[in-house]
Amino acid sequence: MHDNADVPVMIIDDEAHLRITAGQTLELAGYTPRPFESAEAALAELETDFAGVVVSDIRMPGMDGMALLREVRRRDPDLPVILITGHGDISTAVEAMREGAWDFLEKPFAGERLVEMVRRGSEKRRLSLENRALKAELEAQQSAPGPRLVGRTPVIQRLAAMVQRISRVEADVLLFGETGTGKDLVARAIHERSPRGGRPFVAINCGAVPESTIESELFGHEKGAFTGALERRIGKFEHAGGGTVFLDEIESMPLALQVKLLRVLQERTIERLGSNQPVPLDIRVIAATKIDLKAAAEAGEFREDLYYRLNVVTLPIPPLRERREDIPLLFQHFAAVAASRSSMEAPPLDAAGISALLAHDWPGNARELRNLAERYVLLGVTCDYRLDMLMEGVDNNGAELSLPEQVELFEKQLISQALARHHGHVTDVCEHLGLPRKTLYDKLKRHNLKAEHYRHSADP
Ligand SMILES: Nc1ncnc2c1ncn2[C@@H]1O[C@H](COP(=O)(O)OP(=O)(O)OP(=O)(O)O)[C@@H](O)[C@H]1O
Numbered sequence: 001m002h003d004n005a006d007v008p009v010m011i012i013d014d015e016a017h018l019r020i021t022a023g024q025t026l027e028l029a030g031y032t033p034r035p036f037e038s039a040e041a042a043l044a045e046l047e048t049d050f051a052g053v054v055v056s057d058i059r060m061p062g063m064d065g066m067a068l069l070r071e072v073r074r075r076d077p078d079l080p081v082i083l084i085t086g087h088g089d090i091s092t093a094v095e096a097m098r099e100g101a102w103d104f105l106e107k108p109f110a111g112e113r114l115v116e117m118v119r120r121g122s123e124k125r126r127l128s129l130e131n132r133a134l135k136a137e138l139e140a141q142q143s144a145p146g147p148r149l150v151g152r153t154p155v156i157q158r159l160a161a162m163v164q165r166i167s168r169v170e171a172d173v174l175l176f177g178e179t180g181t182g183k184d185l186v187a188r189a190i191h192e193r194s195p196r197g198g199r200p201f202v203a204i205n206c207g208a209v210p211e212s213t214i215e216s217e218l219f220g221h222e223k224g225a226f227t228g229a230l231e232r233r234i235g236k237f238e239h240a241g242g243g244t245v246f247l248d249e250i251e252s253m254p255l256a257l258q259v260k261l262l263r264v265l266q267e268r269t270i271e272r273l274g275s276n277q278p279v280p281l282d283i284r285v286i287a288a289t290k291i292d293l294k295a296a297a298e299a300g301e302f303r304e305d306l307y308y309r310l311n312v313v314t315l316p317i318p319p320l321r322e323r324r325e326d327i328p329l330l331f332q333h334f335a336a337v338a339a340s341r342s343s344m345e346a347p348p349l350d351a352a353g354i355s356a357l358l359a360h361d362w363p364g365n366a367r368e369l370r371n372l373a374e375r376y377v378l379l380g381v382t383c384d385y386r387l388d389m390l391m392e393g394v395d396n397n398g399a400e401l402s403l404p405e406q407v408e409l410f411e412k413q414l415i416s417q418a419l420a421r422h423h424g425h426v427t428d429v430c431e432h433l434g435l436p437r438k439t440l441y442d443k444l445k446r447h448n449l450k451a452e453h454y455r456h457s458a459d460p
């Protein structure tokens with residue numbers, strides 16, 4: 001529950017008794033009343049991002065409630081204003097609502113009515129301020145160099161600070177985190193922000209390269225080093241000269257190769273296969289693992305000496321479920337990226353959507369969240385932006401819908417957009433989509449779309 005005690009409520013009335021009774025009622029309900037004798041006095045105290053609501057009488061000497069409402073809305077259209085009208089003064093009440101008042105109270109009114117209105121108003125206010133803060137945060141992140149580490153929970157802020165610090169020193173780094181937590185992103189961020197930033201970033205997935213070729217991939221070989229070595233080949237380590245080598249899934253590196261890697265890390269030289277001429281290397285190594293390397297070393301599945309050498313600077317990257325407060329922010333970030341990529345508007349996220357996001361455990365971490373955000377941008381219209389419905393189409397690893405399912409949903413979305421644009425006029429929609437009438441009708445039926453539902457719709 002949210003504590004009302006920090007929620008201020010401006011009470012503006014020239015009559016002292018109303019200020020006092022309304023103030024007492026709200027104080028009992030846990031709010032912080034701020035009484036003012038005039039609209040002018042209240043406006044002078046109204047700060048940006050005022051975290052509460054405004055309650056004002058309409059009839060006052062000097063600036064009246066309607067003028068106050070207009071001025072408040074000019075400064076901040078999201079700030080709820082509740083106006084108090086005289087008994088039976090319907091026309092003023094109607095005008096107030098038209099001007100954008102949050103609600104109105106007719107004199108005399110019961111305390112509970114006031115409290116209820118203030119409660120709903122301040123809840124709405126809290127949500128819009130939260131959205132505003134998220135947006136500001138996103139804008140601030142946009143100016144940082146290299147890939148952005150989105151998130152403002154203390155764990156992520158600490159991680160971002162560590163990335164910043166590590167990027168300026170030459171140490172090798174071990175990243176440790178579950179699938180999709182951002183190991184790749186962090187490795188690139190460290191590289192980009194380091195003095196090596198303009199130099200190559202060479203990523204090698206140790207689990208994906210066949211054991212028979214990984215050695216020559218990494219170290220290169222001389223002509224004739226083995227059967228089939230027709231030319232000299234420069235390995236990834238040499239290619240990365242001056243830059244950074246990212247050894248992903250280091251746990252799957254063959255044990256025999258681990259010895260060689262240890263030597264590279266210690267001596268900063270390599271020898272191509274088929275040569276014993278050491279070549280000096282200027283690289284930084286960032287390794288990443290999903291598993292507990294220490295346990296693997298103890299079990300004899302990973303070389304202990306290499307583990308200790310890698311473990312000098314270790315950055316653990318926490319799973320998403322340990323930084324839930326970042327989920328909506330990350331979601332909006334991914335949605336904004338996906339939207340700009342396909343020149344679409346990022347659809348808004350409502351309170352129900354946010355709770356659906358928060359309720360999920362995200363075993364696929366940021367990647368799973370990114371997949372969902374992309375689907376939301378592309379396919380959200382097919383389910384009225386019901387995030388929970390979209391989420392049901394995702395399995396726990398964040399796997400995609402099948403291709404036919406995506407094509408189906410995408411087609412539905414395009415047709416629905418065309419219907420909206422042409423206000424349900426089938427002839428125009430056929431022309432727009434280049435479809436014969438019969439085909440369009442078949443598709444409408446299959447997708448359960450009704451042209452007449454779009455008759456009065458606005459353009460999408
Ligand atoms: N904090 C973050 N801010 C912005 N984007 C993020 C963040 N964390 C992860 N991402 C994005 O989420 C996706 C998955 O991250 P990434 O590929 O770095 O994970 P990973 O740990 O390397 O996963 P895997 O273990 O499966 O290789 C990427 O698109 C990445 O850019």
Ligand SMILES: [Mg+2]
Nearest residue numbers: 180183184248
């Ligand atoms: Mg990765």
